[in-house]
Amino acid sequence: MSNAHSVAAADAALLQAVEAHDEHHHDDGSKTTLGFWIYLMSDCILFAAVFAAFAVLRGQTAGGPDAKELFSLPYVAGETAFLLVSSFTYGMAMIAAEKQKQSATLRWLGVTLLLGLGFMFMELHEFAELIGEGAGPNRSAFLSSFFTLVGTHGLHVLSGMVWMVTLIAHVLRRGLTHANIVRLTCLSLFWHFLDIVWIGVFTIVYLSGVAA
Amino acid sequence: MATAHTSAHGHDHGHHGHGEGAHGSVKSYIVGFVLSVILTAIPFGLVMSGALPAETAIPVCFGLGIVQIVVHLVYFLHMNSSSARSWNMAAFLFTLLIVAILVVGSWWVMLHLNANMMPGAMPME
Secondary structure, three states: OOOHHHHHHHHHHHHHHHHHHHHHOOOOOOOOOOOOHHHHHHHHHHHHHHHHHHHHHHHOOOOOOHHHHOOHHHHHHHHHHHHHHHHHHHHHHHHHHHHHHHHHHHHHHHHHHHHHHHHHHHHHHHHHHHOOOOOOOOOOHHHHHHHHHHHHHHHHHHHHHHHHHHHHHHHHHOOOOOOHHHHHHHHHHHHHHHHHHHHHHHHHHHHHHHHH | HHHHHHHHHHHHOOOOOOOOOOOOOOHHHHHHHHHHHHHHHHHHHHHHOOOOHHHHHHHHHHHHHHHHHHHHHHOOOOOOOOOOOOOHHHHHHHHHHHHHHHHHHHHHHHHHHHHHOOOOOOOOO
């Protein structure tokens, strides 16, 4: 009798757990965002390693062109503007999502995606020009470390954009559910984080390189 | 009626357990954005105009870059001391330490290796 009772209780508990899991991991989302934050911190260390490599190798131009000859600061300011404005528009998307305004959320996400595309287009164009001028990653240790650092950041931006497309599809299909808002929050952390890494890139690679 | 309104209001803000203002307001994003634009424009302007010699311009750019990172952390990533985000902060501070050891350590060690092991070669910096 008591056995049957406890089995029934366990069943009920299991059912509840499964339902909670289906719904939204039975969590207010703070654990998910903390976990994602810890991933971002590990990503910081990845970037620290490529920044360190660049700091060590920046002077090793092997007789090739240096930062002053290669980089155009107005161009870099354009790339910076794309990323900075996209951080702001992502913030607007989050505010709209918190207020359950689905179409506004999607519009802001779309704008953010376009700005990300603009950034990627400018970066790829810059890379193509450098390689065309014979200043590709195989030219010198300085250029190898430059392409590694800026390329790693660019790959992150690209994956952020793929993720954004996925989340737009999620929101279109399911709406602004709790799970989708947690996902959007994680991507917002990722997107703002990439903007912070870019501050390091334009300060250390472009501004210091051209000023030196 | 008033109670119902208050609780609905509270629910709205604390909906996802992030606490009030976890995602910032339009105003805080605008403040952060304007500060970032200023903190980006100054170093670009400094270097492009060549107003300062490199020995002064580079430290100024680094200083402004660090200030801008703090602005982004506060206004875009909503890091603050008030909320129950102590684990975020602890992880962040630990990461900062590791990043500092990694970047400064590598640079310092490699600079000295170069100076000590390649006599006659050009110094790196």
